[in-house]
Amino acid sequence: MKVLDLHCRQGHVFEGWFASEEDFQDQLQRSMLQCPMCMDVQISKSVSAPRLNLGARQPRHAASAAGSIQPTDAPAVATAELQAAWLALARTVAARTEDVGDRFAQEARRMHRGEVQERAIRGRTSPEEAVRLLDEGIDVLPLPLPEAAKETLQ
Structure with missing residues (x-):
């Protein structure tokens, strides 16, 4: 099973699961892939790394020697979290109406x-x-x- 990071022209990022690279390419060519946020069918895949569970995570912000806080990739994380929250809210509304x-x-x-x-x-x-x-x-x-x-x- 291949898990790919996908994105649309509007920059929405989402995940896709495929049996193989050929399965992904086939679905892409037949316009079967669609952004869950905006319904765009112009989908591209991003480089994605496998997830490895190796123990505890480092904090998102690292304190420097001077004591200041330096953000890492917070904007990208915040955007993905907002997209996920919006989609979850939309699904709840659809299910309850x-x-x-x-x-x-x-x-x-x-x-x-x-x-x-x-x-x-x-x-x-x-x-x-x-x-x-x-x-x-x-x-x-x-x-x-x-x-x-x-x-x-x-």
Whole structure:
């Protein structure tokens, strides 16, 4: 099993597992690989090192002789952690809401009027329609969810 570090044109970094290099190349050529954050299919692989468990880790910041703290690769780590947290949040939202698709505004109004039982929904509507819902006192929150958050990963 090959575990590769992959990235898209927007710089999102994610991991891919493949049976072989040929499997990776085949999926890449058939546009089967997709960024879980932005759905970009222009994917490249980065150099990745095998992970070895050799014991305790050194701290992320090393103190110098003068006592100051010098960051190592904190920005890259923070970006990867933020991407992972965003994807986890998006998956939680997708799992706990009903997708009503293009009927979002209609369903939100029906719940607001008491015509149907309130429930957590998500869907699509235009920005103008979202403003009208807000003007009617209906709380809405624009939240773009990547397609990968709506599916179970294998």
